Amino acid sequence: MSTLKRAGAVLLLGLVTALPVTTQRAAPSAAANVKGVDAAKAFLATLDERQRAKVVLPLNATTRTIWSNLPTGITMQVGATERNGLKFGDMTPSQQQSALAVVAAVLSRTGYQKVLNIVHADQRLEETSAPTRPAGNKIRFGTAEYYLAILGTPSPTDRWMLQFGGHHLAVNVSVVGRDTVLTPTHTGAQPASFTLNGETIRPLGKENDKAFALMNALDAAQQKQALLSYQIRNLVLGPGEDGKMIQPEGIRGSALNASQQAMLVDLIGEWVTMLNEDAAAAKLKDVRGNIGDTYFAWAGSTTNGKEAYFRVQGPTVLVEYAPQGAAGTDHIHTIYRDPTNDYGSAVRDRR
């Protein structure tokens, strides 16, 4: 492991507790966005010219789509061979800290913690897979392979976008003045459960547990409606599938009782509340308003701990959760989209 990589791993571990996080309700969205702009500017000020040229890119229909679930060394679904931005392995420890401060500034406390947990999982994957990796193999996991990019110019009034991602993570935050949009965003985890400093970490554990709880809160007739009659072994609308949508399936929200609907909102909230508190609150209000037209579909076992795929699809939200390949429950991919507002397209259209 290089010095930088080691420093990055140590830094991330330290930041779990060291970075200041908001514990009270956030200030209004505009203030939250100013916080993101200030953090972005502070990060950019730490970079040299060459690094800044890597980080700051134009925001357009091509650049914003360059993100993936895949590790470094694999061609992404959109054809690009490298993520946008500068990777942690090419930053100094203090630059890494500034970069993470940008991510923390646009996300909620829980969202930021989730991001860190996903990165920790990938660092664990790197540590277990690197010793047997043959020389010449280009695939890399771990902390050093997470990239931060700023598309456009950070501004409290104009459009810009923050991308933070690596293997199993693509956080795409589009900012347009007071509006902040998190879609499309990919989260994943492998291992899906691991121990860190004596604590069991499950980066996507709540998503899993809340979905199983909802499925098991349905009566037999409702479960029958939710349960799909075929197996699903991957995300349908994962990375690279921008602008596409499928027919909703499963049980419709209007067929759920109030308690079950609240559980469905709470499940969707696992993705929505990654974003800063005010933006998430606005989005959750929208989700609640459409809950009657939101579908919940399930494929696989209904016993928590076993393999199951689920999808939530409503007028302004799509979430998929898909166990992967041979590892099943220990390797998870998810996707969060808004068919009406990916990359803040609806916000752009309003302006």
Place this chain on the structure above:
Amino acid sequence: MKVGALALGVLLALASPVQSHRLDEYLQATRLAFSLDRVVVELDLTPGVSVAPQIFAMVDRDGDGRVSPIEIEGYARRVLQDLSLQIDGRLSSLTLVRAESPSWDEFGEGLGTIHVEAFTDTAFRKGRHRVVYVNAHEPAIGVYLVNALIPSIADVTIGAEHRDALQRRIDLDVDVTASFDPASWLMLTSAAVAAVVILRRYRPNSAGRMNVRRLAADSSRPD
């Protein structure tokens, strides 16, 4: 064949995959896109680690360890032969428009995806149409996804969908509220061609690039 065996050997040796990526399955995800005059079939084919050498050998016909444009096109055509698309009971022939292969080291990790795109021209008339799609490619190792995308035009909507348990087959109702009109299409096309000709005449320095996708690109990459 010595070279081929060597390439496969190297592939296997390099394949030190993360244990929980796909192993013995060949993930085949199909998306069907409908418009008034065309059905597009997009396939993403991802062989797992332990079946990757078998699939790579089928693609890399000369066994040199690299996938040439001709080889990936040949494999894509072989895939198309295993697909069946019926519209209102009539078998439709698929025209290949895109075939892309991952590099051979991506294959070895179980993370490389072959992309295949094909289409069939049709002329949907007003009313309900029954579309049946079946993927019979490599059934012994295949795991499948098949989905119809919501059409981008309001004149075409997807109705009932029925899949088999493995998602190798989907039966779809496609509802069309306006007929494809060849005369209007011809008129629009002629107008577009005329506009392009006029624009080119007055923009002599324009690149004049054709908006045609390359069928395949050489996917082999030097290390």
